[in-house]
Amino acid sequence: MSAALFAAVVLLAPCTREAGADWLKPDPSYQEALLTLRLAARDTAGRGDDVSRLDSLGVALLRLGRQADAEGIFRRVLALSPRDPTAAAGLGKLALFRDRLAEAESLLAGAGREDPGALADLMSARLRGGEYAAAAKLAPDAGEEGRVALLERLAADGAWLVGGDDGGETKLLWKRAFPVPLVRVKLNGQPVLMALDTGTRDLLVDQSFARRCGVPPASGQSLVFWNGLRVAVRNAVVQRLDLGDLRVEQVPAGILSLRKWSNDVNPLEEPVAGVIGLNLLRRLGLVPGFARGAARVPFEIWGESELMVYGTLAGGRRMALLLATGLPGAGLGAPAEVMEEIGVKPGSVSRLVKGAGAYSRSRSWYEVTVPSVSVGPLVRDRVRGWSGALDASELWRHGVRRDAMLAGEFFRGRRVTFDWQRRELVVEEAE
Numbered sequence: 001m002s003a004a005l006f007a008a009v010v011l012l013a014p015c016t017r018e019a020g021a022d023w024l025k026p027d028p029s030y031q032e033a034l035l036t037l038r039l040a041a042r043d044t045a046g047r048g049d050d051v052s053r054l055d056s057l058g059v060a061l062l063r064l065g066r067q068a069d070a071e072g073i074f075r076r077v078l079a080l081s082p083r084d085p086t087a088a089a090g091l092g093k094l095a096l097f098r099d100r101l102a103e104a105e106s107l108l109a110g111a112g113r114e115d116p117g118a119l120a121d122l123m124s125a126r127l128r129g130g131e132y133a134a135a136a137k138l139a140p141d142a143g144e145e146g147r148v149a150l151l152e153r154l155a156a157d158g159a160w161l162v163g164g165d166d167g168g169e170t171k172l173l174w175k176r177a178f179p180v181p182l183v184r185v186k187l188n189g190q191p192v193l194m195a196l197d198t199g200t201r202d203l204l205v206d207q208s209f210a211r212r213c214g215v216p217p218a219s220g221q222s223l224v225f226w227n228g229l230r231v232a233v234r235n236a237v238v239q240r241l242d243l244g245d246l247r248v249e250q251v252p253a254g255i256l257s258l259r260k261w262s263n264d265v266n267p268l269e270e271p272v273a274g275v276i277g278l279n280l281l282r283r284l285g286l287v288p289g290f291a292r293g294a295a296r297v298p299f300e301i302w303g304e305s306e307l308m309v310y311g312t313l314a315g316g317r318r319m320a321l322l323l324a325t326g327l328p329g330a331g332l333g334a335p336a337e338v339m340e341e342i343g344v345k346p347g348s349v350s351r352l353v354k355g356a357g358a359y360s361r362s363r364s365w366y367e368v369t370v371p372s373v374s375v376g377p378l379v380r381d382r383v384r385g386w387s388g389a390l391d392a393s394e395l396w397r398h399g400v401r402r403d404a405m406l407a408g409e410f411f412r413g414r415r416v417t418f419d420w421q422r423r424e425l426v427v428e429e430a431e
Contacts, residue, residue, distance in 0.1 A: 024316070024351055027337035030401065036060045036385025051077055055086040062090055065320055065401055070094070085111045088286045089118035093399065096121050097300040101129045104261040107268060113141060121357075124304040132159065149219035150235040150252065156249060159236075160283050164247035177406055179329045180265040182272065186242035187213040192273035195265065199405060200226040200277040201239055201305035203251050206258035209273035210236065217255055224254050225306065226275070227326060228333055228393040228405060231256060237419065241278075246284060255398065278305040297376035297425040299323070302398045309425065311375035314342040318382055320402040321375065322390075324427075330368055331409030333389025338403045344368050346387050365389050373410060378427060382430060 025031065037060040044053045058073035071094055077087035081390025092107030105125040111118035115268045123142040124133040136151035176184035181196040187205070190213045201224060203333035205215055215238050223230040241248045253274075262272040278301075300308045313332070327333050339345065365386040373383045390405050415428045 006237075014104075015254075024341055025342050026317075026341050027335075027395075029395065033060070033063050033401065037064060037117065049080060049376055051081045051084060054080075055084065058087065058090050059399075059424070062093070063396070065318070067094060067097075068360070085115065085118070088210075089115050089121070092118065092125075092429060093121050096125055096128075097302055099128075099301055101125050105129070116143070120303070121398075127304050128301075133378060141199075144222065146220040147235065148224040150237070153218060153237065154250070154252060159250045159252055160280070161249040162246065162283055163249075164242075164245055173176065177226065178412055182266060182324050182406060183243070183276075185276075186240075187238065187273060188215065188240055189242075191272050194274045194276050195267070195272055195326055196281065197324065197326030198273045198278050198281065198307050199322060199326050200275060202277050202279050203241070203253040204258065204275040204277070205236065205238065205253050205255050206262070206271070206273055207255050208233075208259075209271075210255045213273075214426070215239075215253065215255065222254065225394075227324065228389045228394065241280075243284070244312075248280065248283070251280065258406070261328070265326075278307055295377045295427040296419070296422075297378065299423055299425055301423075302400070302402075306398075309375055311373060311406070313338070313373055313404065314344070315372045315374075316342050319404060319405040320400070321404050322402060324405040325408050327386070327389060327405055327407035329384070329409070330367075330372055330386050330389070330407050331383040331412075332385035332404055333365075333407060334385065334387065334404035335390050335392045335395065336366075336387050337395075338390075339368060339385070339387040342370070343388075344370055344385070344387070363395060373406075375406065375410070378410075378414075384409055 026202050029278045034036045040053070040057040040060040044050070044057045047053050049309045054073055054077045058070045058077065059074060061070035070090060072086040074090040077084050078091070081087075088107045089111035092104045092111060095104035095107060105122065108118050108122035108125060111122075113119060119138065123135050123138045123144065126138065132155035136148050136155060138369055139145060139148050139151060158310050175184060175193055179360055182193055183196060184191060185194050186192070187194075187209065192209060192213070204224070209215075210217070214262065215236055217234040217236050221232055233256045236253040236255050237252040239249060240255045241251050258272060258274070266272055297309055302308050308320050309323060310318055311321050312318060313334075324333070346368050365388045368385045368387045369385045370385045372379065372381050395401060396405065411427065417426045419426050
């Protein structure tokens with residue numbers, strides 16, 4: 001590929017939002033990333049064999065979600081310099097997104113220990129592959145020292161031991177699907193109510209239920225991404241969780257207070273004892289049947305367990321959206337910066353009342369209405385949202401821009417299942 005073509009790939013990118021409406025600009029960090037990309041394209045013109053300049057261009061493309069273009073650049077770099085750590089890290093991240101774990105680990109292991117993002121991705125690849133001993137050795141350098149003892153325990157005793165369904169169909173006892181999916185399960189033999197949330201990694205257990213159901217804390221504390229920010233939890237391992245006829249033993253968990261969140265998702269009713277995250281949902285081993293003609297939405301998995309789809313808000317630019325079914329009472333959550341980009345601001349009444357964000361400790365959420373949300377073939381008008389529900393620090397967490405959380409209200413009236421092999425959401429209209 002010629003240097004002139006490198007430049008053309010970048011400079012001919014669509015920029016309709018910036019050109020069409022100056023007052024609806026992305027936040028300064030996004031504008032800076034756009035500028036960095038333009039400068040990298042300029043510096044690469046006529047220097048198509050300069051590895052360092054190509055690396056800068058590839059990283060700039062990847063940060064803005066231009067994955068196909070970034071992949072092409074990084075593959076050219078490796079053809080020129082097979083041991084280049086930046087290109088290995090970039091291609092490893094893309095392989096991780098696509099759930100190609102062996103490829104991701106091989107590439108990321110060659111990226112060296114100097115890149116914090118590559119270390120975090122390598123640890124995620126090992127955790128997703130069940131390599132707990134190797135992940136424990138990497139954890140201190142990846143900023144996860146609080147998980148070392150827990151990971152060593154999982155390596156020694158095993159984790160996610162699934163059994164009990166005899167190959168048959170597992171049926172869950174549903175309490176309700178909205179605003180947050182709630183199901184009946186047994187926690188160490190005791191019947192409790194739990195939520196299903198694709199927006200967190202393992203199992204979260206309320207501290208009072210942990211005592212009641214005999215879930216002792218393990219050594220250490222760690223940070224868990226949940227409902228738009230990182231929250232501190234006490235490490236734990238749940239001895240047994242029964243979901244219908246399915247039994248799961250040695251379940252990694254975090255203990256914290258869920259009282260305020262429980263009041264939001266199930267007010268004046270039975271408290272919610274915990275949250276079942278994506279890592280457990282992926283391991284249930286269920287093979288659902290898909291109706292012919294159902295809508296399919298491709299997804300990626302970023303980091304350890306963050307399920308991402310792509311869509312637009314109010315007809316704007318393409319955005320990466322985290323699917324978080326545990327977000328209460330809305331179809332969308334985003335930082336104020338993203339809401340302002342699409343021209344959505346909370347009204348005076350919303351600012352006075354604030355809303356459900358009180359339980360999120362450090363932030364206030366404001367209720368807004370997003371004119372439209374489009375995800376693949378799915379479109380919904382006038383979607384209720386929370387401005388401030390995704391912490392701004394999460395926008396660039398994985399070295400790639402993401403903008404919002406997609407929540408349960410967007411799917412109201414639709415049945416959503418997962419095709420894990422094809423990495424697609426399968427969405428059917430409810431009868």
